[in-house]
Amino acid sequence: MKKVVVLGALDTKGLEFQFVRDQLEACGAAAFVIDTGVLGEPLFPPDITADEVARAGGSSIEQLRQLNDRGTAIAVMTRGAAEIIIGLERQGMVGGVFGMGGTAGTTVAASALQALPIGIPKLLVSTVASGNTRPYVGVKDITMMYSVVDIAGLNRLSRRILSNAAHALAGMVLNMVDEVEDDKVTLGITMFGVTTPCATRVREILEEQGYDLLVFHATGTGGLAMEELIKAGYIKGVADITTTELADELVGGVFSAGPNRLEAAGAVGIPQVVSVGALDMVNFGAPDTVPIQFKERTFYQHNPTTTLMRTTVDENRELGRRLALKLSDATGPTIVVFPKKGVSLLDMDDKPFSGTEERQALYEGMKQHLRSDIRLVELETHINDTVVAESIAGYLLELLTQKKEG
Structure with missing residues (x-):
């Protein structure tokens, strides 16, 4: 029978975990x-003891208590908890997991x-859930709930929050x-607000052909999540539009x-069409x-909490170089689609980020370093034109067919 694994410190927060x-x-x-x-003995007997967790992390409770170093203890228990939970999941007994604590x-x-x-x-109920949760969530589907008050005893508010959780x-x-x-077959697509028309049309075309589409918001964690699923074998082809x-x-x-974005598809050899x-x-x-060194740059206020800054000619040339070098290492079929009249809804004629020189630098940086056998398709329109979406979808379908037949 699958169970809910409750994971945490039963010495200092035993009352809350018991609840x-x-x-x-x-x-x-x-x-x-x-x-x-x-630090001490648990308030109630657990199914797996702290010493078992410590040993899975490469130490023991006795050693950690003698050392009396908080940083070392956290590192050991962090490793051990992960090892233990992986073992339980392999046994097929993990139906869900509950965690709770401060930092x-x-x-x-x-x-x-x-x-x-x-x-x-x-x-995960946490005192830090109202701040930057990226280090804790990573690329997994973790639900974090802010504890509002410190997890230090039961009271009217904490009982309500923990009961809700x-x-x-x-x-x-x-x-x-x-x-x-x-x-x-599952495929991946990357999308941003300013590339939504293109990504949406690509998704529609591929779904009409019977594919299952996963759309990733290119916000850092989105790209990381897609790359993780590619490496895990879930995704069999990519329209990396954004x-x-x-x-x-x-x-x-x-x-x-991170520095390894745009490398997973090439490493595992799945078909990819990149823009x-x-x-x-x-x-x-x-x-x-916005860092002070950028104060003279061109900005666009996307919304009250998101400020966009235009990339420069030099930055675009370097971006083209980096993109080309990553794709040149690909072991699978790869096509690049370059819309020469604009790369977003803001980079078009009479729009805030319109930049002919920047796009030319991006193109030159890519063209100079792209492996000669990788096809570079140039389209005389902007990225959200239907022609671009249909081209990206069509090329990916072509590569997928070739992969299947091969």
């Missing part, structure tokens, strides 16, 4: 408790949650819809997907978050 366990079981969800506490407890629990496959319900997780676990098995995350990585924007969507911009938060 959550009881709430889960009152809902009909069987609980399985893992103790990650280091330390959140770190330990998040590591375990991130180790699980997408689709298993994951809920337990009932939410129980609902996810007990009402999980069985995955529908079909023979559809490669804007490369610009944030180069210039220092908030939507970077240059939204490489005209770097993303920042509200205006007062």
Whole structure:
């Protein structure tokens, strides 16, 4: 029987975890408790002890207590919790996972949650859930709930919040819809607000041909998620329309997907059609978050919390070079589609980021470094023209057919 794994420090937060366990079981969800506490004995007996977790992380509770170093203890329990949860998942007993804590407890629990496959319900009540949650969520489907008050005892407010969390997780676990098995091939598409018309039309065309489409918002985590699913074998082809995350990585924007973006599809050899969507911009938060060194640049206020900055000629030349070098390492069929009249809704005639010189630099940087056998399709229109969408979809269908027949 699958169970809800309750993971956390039963020495300092035993009362709260006991409450959550009881709430889960009152809902009909069987609980399985893992103790990650280091400082003292658990308030109630767990199913897996803190010493078992510590040993899975390469130490022991005795050693950690003797060392008395908080950083080392967190690192060991973080590794151990992930190892334990992976083992339980392989046994087929993980129906969902509940974590809770401050910065330390959140770190330990998040590591375990991130180790699980997408689709298993994951809920984390945390004191830091109202801030930057990217380090804890990563590219997994983790639900974070802000605790509002510190997790330090039970009171009228904390009981309500923890009860809500337990009932939410129980609902996810007990009402999980069985995955529908079909023979559809899954493809990935990258999209941004300023490339939505193109991405939407590509998706429609591919769906009409019987493919299952996963659309990723190119906000850093979106690109990372797609690359992870490619490496895991879920995605069999890519219409990488929106490669804007490369610009944030180069210039220092908030939507970077790291230095390895645009490499997974090429590494595993799946068909990919790549374009240059939204490489005209770097993303920042509200205006007062833009670094001072960029104060003389061209900006567009997308919304109150999103400030877009136009990429320069030099930056575009480097972006073209980087994109070309990454694609030149591809082991699978690759086609690049370059819309010469604009790469986003803002990069068109009479629009705020219109830039003929910037696009030319992007093209030259790409053309100079792209492997000679990779096809570069030049279209005399902007990226959101229907012609571009139909070309991208058509080329990807062509590559997928060749792959299947080959």
